[in-house]
Amino acid sequence: xxxxxxxxxxxxxxxxxxxxxxxxxxxxxxxxxxxxxxxxxxxxxxxxxxxxxxxxxxxxxxxxxxxxxxxxxxxxxxxxxxxxxxxxxxxxxxxxxxxxxxxxxxxxxxxxxxxxxxxxxxxxxxxxxxxxxxxxxxxxxxxxxxxxxxxxxxxxxxxxxxxxxxxxxxxxxxxxxxxxxxxxxxxxxxxxxxxxxxxxxxxxxxxxxxxxxxxxxxxxxxxxxxxxxxxxxxxxxxxxxxxxxxxxxxxxxxxxxxxxxxxxxxxxxxxxxxxxxxxxxxxxxxxxxxxxxxxxxxxxxx
Numbered sequence: 001x002x003x004x005x006x007x008x009x010x011x012x013x014x015x016x017x018x019x020x021x022x023x024x025x026x027x028x029x030x031x032x033x034x035x036x037x038x039x040x041x042x043x044x045x046x047x048x049x050x051x052x053x054x055x056x057x058x059x060x061x062x063x064x065x066x067x068x069x070x071x072x073x074x075x076x077x078x079x080x081x082x083x084x085x086x087x088x089x090x091x092x093x094x095x096x097x098x099x100x101x102x103x104x105x106x107x108x109x110x111x112x113x114x115x116x117x118x119x120x121x122x123x124x125x126x127x128x129x130x131x132x133x134x135x136x137x138x139x140x141x142x143x144x145x146x147x148x149x150x151x152x153x154x155x156x157x158x159x160x161x162x163x164x165x166x167x168x169x170x171x172x173x174x175x176x177x178x179x180x181x182x183x184x185x186x187x188x189x190x191x192x193x194x195x196x197x198x199x200x201x202x203x204x205x206x207x208x209x210x211x212x213x214x215x216x217x218x219x220x221x222x223x224x225x226x227x228x229x230x231x232x233x234x235x236x237x238x239x240x241x242x243x244x245x246x247x248x249x250x251x252x253x254x255x256x257x258x259x260x261x262x263x264x265x266x267x268x269x270x271x272x273x274x275x276x277x278x279x280x281x282x283x284x285x286x287x288x289x290x291x292x293x294x295x296x297x298x299x300x301x302x
Contacts, residue, residue, distance in 0.1 A: 012296065049282060051289050053091040054099030054111035056267075060214040061136035064167035064267060065112060071297055085296050089289045103159075106274030109286045112164075115157065116172055116265040118246060120203045123270055124155040150174045150187045151259035161290055168246055170202070171261035176230065176240035184239075187189065187211040190259070194239035195220040197229050204242045205264040227254050239244040266302070269293065279288040 056065065072083040074091060081091035092108070100121040103106040118124060176190055184190045188211055195218040198204045208217040222229055226243040229235070231254040244265070245251055251258050294301065
């Protein structure tokens, strides 16, 4: 009996020692795992995020920026475009209107945009130039516009980094039906007679005010085919249209009469007016990406 009891005590003591060893072992193993995880997370946190840049997929614009894609040697990778010359950035191929919206919101720090779409998203500063004040004073003093062409929209492109000489510029053109033009020779007469059909309602209201003696302009928003809408005349409240035109061929083809353009638009690199949604350190990174793009695209910069 005594021997059996001594064996149980020895066995219990051994078990106790084993348990104590495991108790001391677990914290050492756990601490190594935690340390390893901490190192990994720290490394991931300290990694500099890549800068997203919007690049258009619009059919006409995409054709224009073909030389830009070649200069940057863009290659598709996992749904994005990458360039070995700009390793700290990747390119998202989207519609230009979506790029402009993302740049305005700060989702994209940079984007390739036309001036017209950038102005639609308020990336410019209207009324900044002294020329605009002179323009406004002249119109108000005259009480009417003596020009049969619309007044140009002058603005300061505060957030535009540079313009690119890629294809011919486009023009934001004001037009109407010939019978309306005969009765309304001056643009301000047209603008006061009804609404202007457009896919750029914000830009239209800003740009056409200067042709309407700084008075508000009514617009009707449509998703494309502005020339056809004006030519057919189904909406009696629509008296004219404002749309992008490169040569004016589509306007003439539908028998419409053009007053002229309110602005010229070229593609360029625009920067978000908002702080990046990433770490504050990326502000310097955005500047480095801009410098790299300027060097690589110097042959196209105006």
